[in-house]
Amino acid sequence: MTNFENPSDGVKKRWLMEQPIFDRIKSQGFSEYAKDMNLKSACIRPEDAPIRVCCMDEGTPSFLHAAGGGILLPPEELEKYLGHTKAQVLTSHDGCGAARIYAGMHGIDMARADETGLMWAKKTAEKHGLIHEHISASSMSRPEEGHFARVCYYDLTGSFDWRRDEGLPAGFTVSHKFMDTDYALKAETLTALKIAFGEHGLGHLLDADHPFILCAVAREEDLARALSELKSLPHHYDGRVEIEHITVPDF
Numbered sequence: 001m002t003n004f005e006n007p008s009d010g011v012k013k014r015w016l017m018e019q020p021i022f023d024r025i026k027s028q029g030f031s032e033y034a035k036d037m038n039l040k041s042a043c044i045r046p047e048d049a050p051i052r053v054c055c056m057d058e059g060t061p062s063f064l065h066a067a068g069g070g071i072l073l074p075p076e077e078l079e080k081y082l083g084h085t086k087a088q089v090l091t092s093h094d095g096c097g098a099a100r101i102y103a104g105m106h107g108i109d110m111a112r113a114d115e116t117g118l119m120w121a122k123k124t125a126e127k128h129g130l131i132h133e134h135i136s137a138s139s140m141s142r143p144e145e146g147h148f149a150r151v152c153y154y155d156l157t158g159s160f161d162w163r164r165d166e167g168l169p170a171g172f173t174v175s176h177k178f179m180d181t182d183y184a185l186k187a188e189t190l191t192a193l194k195i196a197f198g199e200h201g202l203g204h205l206l207d208a209d210h211p212f213i214l215c216a217v218a219r220e221e222d223l224a225r226a227l228s229e230l231k232s233l234p235h236h237y238d239g240r241v242e243i244e245h246i247t248v249p250d251f
């Protein structure tokens with residue numbers, strides 16, 4: 001039985017909407033389930049789309065992600081990430097968990113976390129000759145009050161966007177292809193877990209029958225590495241986290 005003690009009505013509603021997908025994933029495994037999806041469409045980015053860095057947050061749409069738009073990346077890693085991805089647009093958004101982590105690390109009042117995230121993105125965009133966009137709560141594809149995603153996609157393709165196939169569940173996305181493994185795991189993937197299990201996430205809804213899924217998205221040759229990295233991540237949610245994968249075929 002599902003325990004609806006903590007999350008808000010909006011989060012519960014999205015949870016229930018996605019339950020049929022998770023019932024199928026539970027019986028088939030993610031990999032089998034995803035074979036019925038259009039993975040080509042989910043993994044090949046539209047040619048005319050701007051290269052837009054969005055937060056890992058499931059409410060901010062893109063094929064390219066970094067927590068808080070990159071706010072947690074060490075400066076030299078951020079430089080590499082922006083160069084490697086050829087980013088054109090850098091986004092910030094309302095209610096950003098990564099901006100809260102950044103504020104906590106720098107002794108900034110939590111009430112100013114969103115403003116801090118926005119100013120960071122604006123200044124960073126300016127410094128690197130990028131366009132800055134701010135995504136307001138009303139433009140985000142999740143309830144303003146919290147996160148409903150029960151998947152974190154650990155993407156080794158660098159172009160995966162679950163929104164391009166309506167059968168794929170919503171998820172946080174870690175664009176590992178462009179990040180150092182240690183950072184992708186310990187800063188990004190762990191942040192997704194903390195958010196999902198935290199007060200702005202799913203709380204008690206996540207249990208052994210309804211686990212949070214860390215889902216590697218990789219081509220055959222990268223899959224074993226991605227899975228072994230995910231298995232190596234220590235966390236405090238034993239029994240409530242499962243590791244799954246989507247194998248991306250060659251197109």
Ligand SMILES: [Zn+2]
Pocket residue numbers: 055056057067068069093095096097098099
């Ligand atoms: Zn965010």
